[in-house]
Amino acid sequence: MSSPLIFSTKRSSFWPVVVLCLGLALVPVVAVLTKQGHWVSLTTQMMILALAALSLDLILGIGGLLSFGHAAFIGLGAYTTGILIQEGKGDLLIALPMSLVVSGLFAFVTGIVALRTRGVVFIMITLAFGQMAYFAAQALYAYGGDDGLTLDGRSTVFGLKLLSNKIVFYYLTFACLAGCLLLLQRLSRARFGRVLLGARDNAVRMETLGYDVFRVRLMAYVLSGMIAGLAGFLLANHTEFVSPAYAAWQRSGDLIFMVIIGGVGSLWGAVGGALTYLLLEEGLSGLTEHWKVIFGPLIILFVLLTHGGIEGVVARLRDMMAGGRHD
Amino acid sequence: MSLLAIQVLNGLQLGLLMFLVAAGLTLVFGVMDFINLAHGVQYMMGAYLAATFIGWTGHFVIGLGMALIGIMIFGLLLERVMFRHLYARSHLDQVLATFGLILFLNQGVKMVWGAAPLGVPVPEWFQGSVLLGDGILYPVYRFVIIGSGLLMALVLWLVVEKTRLGMLVRAGASNATMLSALGVDVRKLFMVIFAFGTMLAGFAGAMAAPILSVEPGMGDQVLILAFVVIVIGGIGSIRGAFAGALLVGLIDTLARSYSVDFMRLFVGPAAARGIANGLSSMFIYLLMALVLFLRPDGLFPARGRT
Amino acid sequence: MTDTAAIRPVLQIEGLKKSFGALNVTNGVSLSVNPGEIHALIGPNGAGKTTLIHQIAGLLRPDAGHILFDGRDITTTSMPQRARLGLARTFQITSIVPSLTALGNVALAVQAGADKPLGFWTPVDVDDSLNSPAQALLETVGLGARAGVIAGQLSHGEKRALEIAMALALKPRVILLDEPMAGMGHEESARLTDLLKSLKGTYAMLLVEHDMEAVFSLADCVSVLVDGHVLATGSADMVRNDPQVRAAYLGDEAF
Structure with a gap:
């Protein structure tokens, strides 16, 4: 330990990320070899969820901003893509940047209002803005309204139907997830990330140091919204379907669950959280159609039984696994 | 003109129901700094219990009374088993745990009562309509809702402004740490506020049962609207919740009806209703954004912030 | 004078x-x-x-x-x-970033005055342009040996000294x-x-x-x-x- 430890909240998570990425890269190979084709689709879905959870973790874990409307950005990305596909302009080169722009713009505008508040009010406002997006999707009568819209197909790439191949689509999703993981990993350790973290702990202090906390948070919020929009782009293509339900507030709650179970502020934990969520959903819904009757109390128990807050427990567990002491 | 009168009455009625839900929520936030997402399912439970008890007894008032007692017991039980352990936790923990409770109750209700909406008959005494001139009829029961909502608001106002309990609540909303310094049994106070808030939400649900369909998830939308109401009104402020609720109720109702008319100019009736539904809901959130932009602490902030 | x-x-x-x-x-x-x-x-x-x-x-x-x-x-x-x-200040009630180390706190203050206060890519914990001046400031206030300690775990007196180091890092008038x-x-x-x-x-x-x-x-x-x-x-x-x-x-x- 010659170089002083700057961040106390997390250890170097370089190797877990590498192992995780390698593992994910091999899934289609193994699936093809063992003729378990549905693994590819299921893992694709998991990675899309992970991407969305990752985007939330940027503002929640590092920024300390509990957004309860994060599904809105997914919905915006998905609808932008879906509408463009229906209008015959669904090429990746148009749909992808447009999804990012739309979700980023929404984050920018709503962020200007929401980031003026804090605490409970911030939670409620993001929830309300999320609902706004949800109702906007419902009002899109020409594109299915309440029922949602089944798409004609997936985005083309330079006019080629590359993404219809689920292996190709898998690797596109994988590349997006790996790219965003790398980006956020670097960002959280760079100057920007440290300012965001400082503002989480002590915003007034950051301002007296000369930082414009509002601006930094807004930047993080927009970036987070855009990554969630990217997840929306992928989701629309993956399911070939868009629905207001993508932007529903329960979705936002699910995302929070994923981030927390994976460990707040641990970026690769968002991937683990998404995986856990999907496994729980698959496993419990196999038991009963009323799986949420089990899932709900599981969440409650998880919160109640983890004394000193969930973050504390995750940190303790991680310390234990790393063989370090905890004080 | 008479259409406008009806819409205003409808808006008033929605606003008062919203107020009953928001009042409990804003006190729980203001005094306990506790974010309770499950407040909406308490509204739902009120409606379900009312539907059940009114069905059993065949009598509206007795059924309603039983429902109120039931929802209060339910609320106290939840407080003891779950919420009490969350007061000192972070907002993140509170949000997640109460989110879990919503999932459980929405699904649980579906298991017990089925997914299909339940209907509750309008009580016999209040059937029929009142003539509002110009041959426009307005249902008596809706007047009953407006009247009972106003009555509840009055009772609440008297309790908060004129009693010792109310003084503690107001003191707590502006400065919660002061309460324990004054030697108040905070735990007991929290329990009372919580039971009272639950009862109000349950009452709103029960009263709404005959005019709305009682179905799983019916509390979710109400919860989010109640959030908007208290954000507009200012957290912890009963006055703010009242003003915010009426504002939201009126704007939602009027925007809905006029945007249907407006959209009909362009598209067919079904489409118009679908689009207008979305648009008018968006109006409310735009209103909230505007208020927050101009006054980040809401219209009637309770906290003495500097 | x-x-x-x-x-x-x-x-x-x-x-x-x-x-x-x-x-x-x-x-x-x-x-x-x-x-x-x-x-x-x-x-x-x-x-x-x-x-x-x-x-x-x-x-x-x-x-x-x-x-x-x-x-x-x-x-x-x-x-x-x-x-x-x-114009720098310290607070009556100690105001630091508790989850960063002492060095991290001062480096954060140094960073505020740097040419690029908001880099997105280069990790800060190996950034000598931030950490060297920060370490020097810690020496000035007598916290040189405590650089690697999480700020939240410093003693009260040390936190006060840390605040002064943070103020100094702004090169204030x-x-x-x-x-x-x-x-x-x-x-x-x-x-x-x-x-x-x-x-x-x-x-x-x-x-x-x-x-x-x-x-x-x-x-x-x-x-x-x-x-x-x-x-x-x-x-x-x-x-x-x-x-x-x-x-x-x-x-x-x-x-």
Whole structure:
């Protein structure tokens, strides 16, 4: 330990990320070899969820901003893509940047209002803005309204139907997830990330140091919204379907669950959280159609039984696994 | 003109129901700094219990009374088993745990009562309509809702402004740490506020049962609207919740009806209703954004912030 | 330091007023701080010292009056902007980033004044352009050996010293010190007094402090704030012997 430890909240998570990425890269190979084709689709879905959870973790874990409307950005990305596909302009080169722009713009505008508040009010406002997006999707009568819209197909790439191949689509999703993981990993350790973290702990202090906390948070919020929009782009293509339900507030709650179970502020934990969520959903819904009757109390128990807050427990567990002491 | 009168009455009625839900929520936030997402399912439970008890007894008032007692017991039980352990936790923990409770109750209700909406008959005494001139009829029961909502608001106002309990609540909303310094049994106070808030939400649900369909998830939308109401009104402020609720109720109702008319100019009736539904809901959130932009602490902030 | 007329004050406050409801917390305060000087602000609890500091730092907006920094009116300038101009502060209640190390806290302050305060890619913990100056500042305040400790786990006195290092990292013209010795033992206070004495001349400081021993050994100029207005301003000796001050504030206190 010659170089002083700057961040106390997390250890170097370089190797877990590498192992995780390698593992994910091999899934289609193994699936093809063992003729378990549905693994590819299921893992694709998991990675899309992970991407969305990752985007939330940027503002929640590092920024300390509990957004309860994060599904809105997914919905915006998905609808932008879906509408463009229906209008015959669904090429990746148009749909992808447009999804990012739309979700980023929404984050920018709503962020200007929401980031003026804090605490409970911030939670409620993001929830309300999320609902706004949800109702906007419902009002899109020409594109299915309440029922949602089944798409004609997936985005083309330079006019080629590359993404219809689920292996190709898998690797596109994988590349997006790996790219965003790398980006956020670097960002959280760079100057920007440290300012965001400082503002989480002590915003007034950051301002007296000369930082414009509002601006930094807004930047993080927009970036987070855009990554969630990217997840929306992928989701629309993956399911070939868009629905207001993508932007529903329960979705936002699910995302929070994923981030927390994976460990707040641990970026690769968002991937683990998404995986856990999907496994729980698959496993419990196999038991009963009323799986949420089990899932709900599981969440409650998880919160109640983890004394000193969930973050504390995750940190303790991680310390234990790393063989370090905890004080 | 008479259409406008009806819409205003409808808006008033929605606003008062919203107020009953928001009042409990804003006190729980203001005094306990506790974010309770499950407040909406308490509204739902009120409606379900009312539907059940009114069905059993065949009598509206007795059924309603039983429902109120039931929802209060339910609320106290939840407080003891779950919420009490969350007061000192972070907002993140509170949000997640109460989110879990919503999932459980929405699904649980579906298991017990089925997914299909339940209907509750309008009580016999209040059937029929009142003539509002110009041959426009307005249902008596809706007047009953407006009247009972106003009555509840009055009772609440008297309790908060004129009693010792109310003084503690107001003191707590502006400065919660002061309460324990004054030697108040905070735990007991929290329990009372919580039971009272639950009862109000349950009452709103029960009263709404005959005019709305009682179905799983019916509390979710109400919860989010109640959030908007208290954000507009200012957290912890009963006055703010009242003003915010009426504002939201009126704007939602009027925007809905006029945007249907407006959209009909362009598209067919079904489409118009679908689009207008979305648009008018968006109006409310735009209103909230505007208020927050101009006054980040809401219209009637309770906290003495500097 | 006798001929102050020739020196332009770096910080000047004119007729500052602030009230909360009917309570006039700041009631027409005027004072000035010259370059390199320590101007101490004393007064009984509730005299409005911290409220005054908050207004100078930009956390509160005054109702009336002006704040001039280096001749420039900063009354309505935002808090971050003031910090960037060279106005640093410490807080009465320790204000640091508890989850970062001591070094991380100071590096964060160094970063605020860096060319690119918001890099997205290069990790900070290996960034010598931040960490070397930060380490040097920690040495200055006597925390050199504690650089790697999580700031939240430092002792009270160490946190106060850390705050001063963070203020210094901004390369300020003026430092506002809000009761830096509060809650410190005698030995720690003495050490901090020595530190401030060594910084005197380089930085102008407005020092709010109850520790009279420290105030009288440090200050070039003392102002007494009572009920939101300045009762007297002058050298330590002048203020100490002012009958009005003795009556209003010092009372029977031993000195």
